[in-house]
Amino acid sequence: EDQVTQSPEALRLQEGESSSLNCSYTVSGLRGLFWYRQDPGKGPEFLFTLYSAGEEKEKERLKATLTKKESFLHITAPKPEDSATYLCAVPLGGITGRRALTFGSGTRLQVQP
Amino acid sequence: ETGVTQSPTHLIKTRGQQVTLRCSSQSGHNTVSWYQQALGQGPQFIFQYYREEENGRGNFPPRFSGLQFPNYSSELNVNALELDDSALYLCASSLAASGRDEQFFGPGTRLTVL
Numbered sequence: 502e503d504q505v506t507q508s509p510e511a512l513r514l515q516e517g518e519s520s521s522l523n524c525s526y527t528v529s530g531l532r533g534l535f536w537y538r539q540d541p542g543k544g545p546e547f548l549f550t551l552y553s554a555g556e557e558k559e560k561e562r563l564k565a566t567l568t569k570k571e572s573f574l575h576i577t578a579p580k581p582e583d584s585a586t587y588l589c590a591v592p593l594g595g596i597t598g599r600r601a602l603t604f605g606s607g608t609r610l611q612v613q614p
Numbered sequence: 615e616t617g618v619t620q621s622p623t624h625l626i627k628t629r630g631q632q633v634t635l636r637c638s639s640q641s642g643h644n645t646v647s648w649y650q651q652a653l654g655q656g657p658q659f660i661f662q663y664y665r666e667e668e669n670g671r672g673n674f675p676p677r678f679s680g681l682q683f684p685n686y687s688s689e690l691n692v693n694a695l696e697l698d699d700s701a702l703y704l705c706a707s708s709l710a711a712s713g714r715d716e717q718f719f720g721p722g723t724r725l726t727v728l
Contacts, residue, residue: 505656533715544618544704544719545657588656598710599645599664601672602717604656 504528505591507605514612517578522608524589525571532600534572536565537588539607545588579612586610616641618707618720626726627695635690635723637705645669646688647717648680649704657704663688664710692725700727 508523526534533552537545549558551567558565562583564575574587586607592600619638627633639646645664649657659672663682677693686707692699702724706717 535716537719542702542722542724544620544706544722547716547718550714550716590656592715595670596710598708598712598715599662599669600715601647601659601662601670602649602657602706602715603659606654606656 505589505603505605507589507608509608511609514579516580516612516614519577522574522587523571524605526591528591532592534567535590536574539586539588581612581614584610584612618705618718620705620720620723622723624724626728628728629695629697631695632693633695633725635703637688637720639686639707640718643707643709644686645708645710646682646686647706648690651702651704695727697727700725
């Protein structure tokens with residue numbers, strides 16, 4: 502069964518303390534892995550897509566990497582405004598552009614000043 | 615470029631009632647997906663609409679139904695509401711011909727069932 506698991510469930514960092522979030526997946530035939538950021542009570546905001554092992558994407562203090570079994574979201578020198586829930590998702594089956602996404606439960610990140 | 619919009623923002627209903635949630639897709643997008651997100655969980659896929667037809671469905675009962683209109687906007691209808699239907703309902707749009715699976719989400723509708 503296709504699954505996406507995120508760890509840790511929650512992470513508290515001091516401002517400037519770098520760390521990584523993990524997303525492991527068991528999907529037959531990966532067709533991309535997506536990272537989203539979600540603020541409380543809001544919809545997920547798209548961050549990155551990764552398609553192949555070894556691929557990396559960066560945006561400000563965030564860098565996403567992908568291996569054959571997992572993805573990492575590295576946060577370098579985080580600021581309080583980086584506090585949010587970070588979700589990863591993979592598309593399942595079907596036709597490109599019309600695939601449902603299955604999500605992990607997310608990592609709640611809190612960055613304290 | 616207009617993003618995904620949803621209405622209403624919040625809604626309170628009682629058990630057994632029916633509810634309709636609305637979504638306007640991002641400009642140029644022709645595919646709409648609906649997700650249910652319980653507190654502390656990731657979004658769960660309900661169904662997807664492409665060219666006004668249901669294109670796929672998650673593990674949700676038939677009392678969850680939907681529509682897509684010619685302008686690609688969409689509705690989610692839930693009949694016979696249950697307490698467990700309380701959640702954030704998210705609409706996401708995408709472009710089927712893009713060759714990519716990224717979906718872009720609206721702000722959500724918070725449904726509370728009492």
